[in-house]
Every structure is written in C-alpha cells, then in structure tokens.
Amino acid sequence: MRLSPNRGARLASLLVLAPVLCAGFVSIARAQGQPAATFETERNVYTAGGHVRPARPVQGDFVAAGGRVVIDQRIGGDATLVGGTVDVRAPIGDDLRASGGDVSVDSTVGGELFAAGANITLGRGAVIARSARMHGANISVEGRIEGGLKGSGDSITINGEVRGDVDVAAAQVELGPAAKIGGALRYKSPAVLKQAPGATVGGAVTRDADSKRPSQAASMPGKWNPHRGEWHYERRGTGIVGGILSYLGLLACGALLLLVAPVFSTQAPERIRSTPWVSLGIGFATVFAAPVLAVLLFVTLLGIPLGFIVLALYPVLLLAGFVVGTLFIGRLVFKPLRRDEPPGFGTAIGWFALALLMVLLLAWVPVAGGILLALVTFAGIGACAVELYGRRKTAPPLPPAGAATAAP
Structure with a gap:
C-alpha cells in the first residue's frame, strides 16, 4: 500500500527547507574555485571546499562537503559525503552516506549504504557488505549487495546481484540480463516489471501497484489518480x-x-x-x-x-x-x-x-x-x-x- 502524505504538512516542510537547500547549493557552487579547508582529529577528517578529496588514507571517519567530492583513498570508518557530484572509488571501511546531484559508487563498502540524489550509480566494482537504501530519480545497480535493497525513484534498474530481498518503488522497475536477486522482489509501480532474459529472482515477485479501478475499490478510502492509473489510500x-x-x-x-x-x-x-x-x-x-x-x-x-x-x-x-x-x-x-x-x-x-x-x-x-x-x-x-x-x-x-x- 502507498501512504498518501498530508499535503499541508508536506508544503510546510517545503517552505521551511526550500531556502535551506537553495542556500546550501548556491554557496557550494560559489565555493568551486576555492581550495578545500580541512579539520583533522587523531583519526577523523572533516573537509569542505570546491573540489574535495582525501589527501591520504583516513583511519577513522571522513566527512566532506563540496562542489565535487572524490574518494580515491581508503576510509577506515564511516564516510559522510555531500556535494554536487560524489564519486567513490576507494574502499570504505564502514557505512557510506552520500548525497548529491550525481552519486557514483564503484568500490567496496564495509557497512551499509545510504545514497540520495538525482542520479545514483552502483558500478560493477561496487560491493556493499550489508544492506543498501537509495532514493533518487534514476538508480542503476550493477555491483553486488550482500544484504537487501530498498529504494525509490522514477527509474530503477538492477543489472547486478542483490543477495537479500528487494523492496523498491518507482515509475519503472527493470531487471537487466545480469540481474540476480537471492531473495524476494516486491515493487510498487504503475508499470509491469521489465525482466530481461537471464535475470533471476530467488523468491516471490510481488507487485503492489495500487492500480485497482475505482469501481473495484469503491469501499477503499483514498483518491483515484487518473494520470497514473492508481488508487491511493491511507493507512x-x-x-x-x-x-x-x-x-x-x-x-x-x-x-x-x-x-x-x-x-x-x-x-x-x-x-x-x-x-x-x-x-x-x-x-x-x-x-x-x-x-x-x-x-x-x-x-x-x-x-x-x-x-x-x-x-x-x-x-x-x-x-x-x-x-x-x-x-x-x-x-x-x-x-x-x-x-x-x-x-x-x-x-x-x-x-x-x-x-x-x-x-x-x-x-x-x-x-x-x-x-x-x-x-x-x-x-x-x-x-x-x-x-x-x-x-x-x-x-x-x-x-x-x-x-x-x-x-x-
């Protein structure tokens, strides 16, 4: 079932957060030409600037904000990255949290992955040791996730391996020829799953479309969306x-x-x-x-x-x-x-x-x-x-x- 958000509360959140997001991205964009500023403790590194990257391997946590954030040195602990473009090429010892316009991960992550952005790509060299959660417009998974995958977006394409369950919501969900899901696949979408020849799902495939016609769901509280062919109702x-x-x-x-x-x-x-x-x-x-x-x-x-x-x-x-x-x-x-x-x-x-x-x-x-x-x-x-x-x-x-x- 899809939970219909309260429109009034959602508008209030947008009114409060809109200036915050605009201010943050404008300031980061203006900082593109400035050198990164770095603050270090015994194990952790905090840095911000136009173009940000670790100068050497980091034993502990790494926190970075910038116009472009590139990780090409090993991070021993957690990595928290915010930028216009986030590119992770080196191993992350524990959890990875990345947010930006374009987020690309093509390395090993020792913990969980959380990614949010317009375009999120999990490359072929990416290995997530635990579960992954991704929210964006276009999401592409070509690497391997040892745990489960949860996500939402406009388009979600899986052409890699997910050893746990997959629970996603998108306008279009697609499984490429190299897709291999060890657990169950549950997806919410107005469109039927696109599954290429060669793609395998170990568990059950369940579509939660909420796409019953109004005549079939007259007793259900909610609203019919004629543009997407869906019946939205609240818990x-x-x-x-x-x-x-x-x-x-x-x-x-x-x-x-x-x-x-x-x-x-x-x-x-x-x-x-x-x-x-x-x-x-x-x-x-x-x-x-x-x-x-x-x-x-x-x-x-x-x-x-x-x-x-x-x-x-x-x-x-x-x-x-x-x-x-x-x-x-x-x-x-x-x-x-x-x-x-x-x-x-x-x-x-x-x-x-x-x-x-x-x-x-x-x-x-x-x-x-x-x-x-x-x-x-x-x-x-x-x-x-x-x-x-x-x-x-x-x-x-x-x-x-x-x-x-x-x-x-």
Missing part, C-alpha cells in the same frame, strides 16, 4: 498513532519551555504581537541565513567545527520557533479568558495544549495549512531572536575589573 491507523505521538512530543517541548524559562515563554510571544512584521522578517532571514553561514564556515580552516554546530542546532531553532509561535496563537485566541495577572503553569500549558491542537488540525487543510505552519515557525524564530537581543541590550553592565567592594 489511517498508522497516521492516527503518528499524529498522537507528534502532538504529545510537541506538547512536552512546550511544557519544558514554560517550566524552564517562564519569563521568556511569556515575553517572546508578546514580541510577535507588538512587532509582527519584524518578527516574521527576522525569522525568515534566520532560516535562510543559518545554512549559508554553516557553508561559509565549512570553507574556512577554523570554522568547520562551528559549521557542524550550526547545522546541529538548526532543528532546535525550528522547534523553538514553532513552540513560541504556537504560544502566541494560544495567547491571541484565548485572550478574552485571561486575567490581568500572569497565568500559572497549569493554565499556560492548558492554553498551549489547545492552541497546539488547533494548529495541527489546521495543518491538514491543503495549501493554507502548510502556509500557516511556516508563518507560525518563522514568526516564532524571529520573536526569539528579538527577545534575546533585547535582553542583551538591557542587561546591566559588568563592574570594572578590580573594582573595590563598597563597605557596608
């Missing part, structure tokens, strides 16, 4: 459980903020009311500028650790912005019920719980729900920034060094 039980868990997790984050920083959780939402456009503008600029700052730090020698810190804190920033924005919604909607004195913790968490439920329910509205989520998050991030800056300006100055303590 409602899974969606309900996931929604409840998401609600409880966000509620816990809001309760933690109200408990740890009660004054901040009151004053930051007030910034949205007093300066809505400033908060929204600063929030949008922050979401856009943070990944740019991280990439710029990557292309400097001393800034690579700071760049990773910025990227690590980025999800926390988005979460804090959403919580503060939801707190503002609660204060705005339930303002007639408020008294003059500040609410207690129980009252505040109650307002937040109701506002959070309202926001998440509105997020199910196509288009408008996604825009609402984005605006709430942007405004909350901007309010946090304005409030922190205001506190910094009003903080009392430190006494001069060596100042004598006044006598009582």
Whole structure:
C-alpha cells in the first residue's frame, strides 16, 4: 500500500527547507574555485571546499562537503559525503552516506549504504557488505549487495546481484540480463516489471501497484489518480498513532519551555504581537541565513567545527520557533479568558495544549495549512531572536575589573 502524505504538512516542510537547500547549493557552487579547508582529529577528517578529496588514507571517519567530492583513498570508518557530484572509488571501511546531484559508487563498502540524489550509480566494482537504501530519480545497480535493497525513484534498474530481498518503488522497475536477486522482489509501480532474459529472482515477485479501478475499490478510502492509473489510500491507523505521538512530543517541548524559562515563554510571544512584521522578517532571514553561514564556515580552516554546530542546532531553532509561535496563537485566541495577572503553569500549558491542537488540525487543510505552519515557525524564530537581543541590550553592565567592594 502507498501512504498518501498530508499535503499541508508536506508544503510546510517545503517552505521551511526550500531556502535551506537553495542556500546550501548556491554557496557550494560559489565555493568551486576555492581550495578545500580541512579539520583533522587523531583519526577523523572533516573537509569542505570546491573540489574535495582525501589527501591520504583516513583511519577513522571522513566527512566532506563540496562542489565535487572524490574518494580515491581508503576510509577506515564511516564516510559522510555531500556535494554536487560524489564519486567513490576507494574502499570504505564502514557505512557510506552520500548525497548529491550525481552519486557514483564503484568500490567496496564495509557497512551499509545510504545514497540520495538525482542520479545514483552502483558500478560493477561496487560491493556493499550489508544492506543498501537509495532514493533518487534514476538508480542503476550493477555491483553486488550482500544484504537487501530498498529504494525509490522514477527509474530503477538492477543489472547486478542483490543477495537479500528487494523492496523498491518507482515509475519503472527493470531487471537487466545480469540481474540476480537471492531473495524476494516486491515493487510498487504503475508499470509491469521489465525482466530481461537471464535475470533471476530467488523468491516471490510481488507487485503492489495500487492500480485497482475505482469501481473495484469503491469501499477503499483514498483518491483515484487518473494520470497514473492508481488508487491511493491511507493507512489511517498508522497516521492516527503518528499524529498522537507528534502532538504529545510537541506538547512536552512546550511544557519544558514554560517550566524552564517562564519569563521568556511569556515575553517572546508578546514580541510577535507588538512587532509582527519584524518578527516574521527576522525569522525568515534566520532560516535562510543559518545554512549559508554553516557553508561559509565549512570553507574556512577554523570554522568547520562551528559549521557542524550550526547545522546541529538548526532543528532546535525550528522547534523553538514553532513552540513560541504556537504560544502566541494560544495567547491571541484565548485572550478574552485571561486575567490581568500572569497565568500559572497549569493554565499556560492548558492554553498551549489547545492552541497546539488547533494548529495541527489546521495543518491538514491543503495549501493554507502548510502556509500557516511556516508563518507560525518563522514568526516564532524571529520573536526569539528579538527577545534575546533585547535582553542583551538591557542587561546591566559588568563592574570594572578590580573594582573595590563598597563597605557596608
């Protein structure tokens, strides 16, 4: 079965991530002509630049970001690679995680493989010791995967060996003459599998097309897609459980903020009311500028650790912005019920719980729900920034060094 994603939530994700991805790729493209900057520990190497490659074999992990990333030296541990073009030619001791426009792997990988990109190629010399997961537009597998294969794309072609099960989803799935699958093949596609003479599958071949006609599936919840000839329906039980868990997790984050920083959780939402456009503008600029700052730090020698810190804190920033924005919604909607004195913790968490439920329910509205989520998050991030800056300006100055303590 194919799980139909919520269109409102998906649009919200795109609104939040679009400037991030654009900023990252633009900055990497501008860095093409700059030399790579490298930061090394005793075993690990972190590098970024226009053209990136390890200068010598790496004993531990290797993390690289650049316009073009080439691995032609052995990596003893994990390899995490991000670039416009990623080319892996030397052995990887453990897991390989690669993301880029074009991703090519033609070597041994001692652990698992995760690859995402427009074009993903697993060459004839590639051997993946464990399982592989690939997501892209065009995926080609000509090497050997000791475990199973999971993936999705527009076109998936297997002309190599997969010793485990294969579970893929694509507009077209094809097995070449050299394809050899040791386990079962399960594929989701509107088109029938193309299997060349000589291709073998050890287990059962199952097509999960969801392609029943509306007359045959009138009792099934979902929508008929006439362009692809498919009937899409949702696993409602899974969606309900996931929604409840998401609600409880966000509620816990809001309760933690109200408990740890009660004054901040009151004053930051007030910034949205007093300066809505400033908060929204600063929030949008922050979401856009943070990944740019991280990439710029990557292309400097001393800034690579700071760049990773910025990227690590980025999800926390988005979460804090959403919580503060939801707190503002609660204060705005339930303002007639408020008294003059500040609410207690129980009252505040109650307002937040109701506002959070309202926001998440509105997020199910196509288009408008996604825009609402984005605006709430942007405004909350901007309010946090304005409030922190205001506190910094009003903080009392430190006494001069060596100042004598006044006598009582």
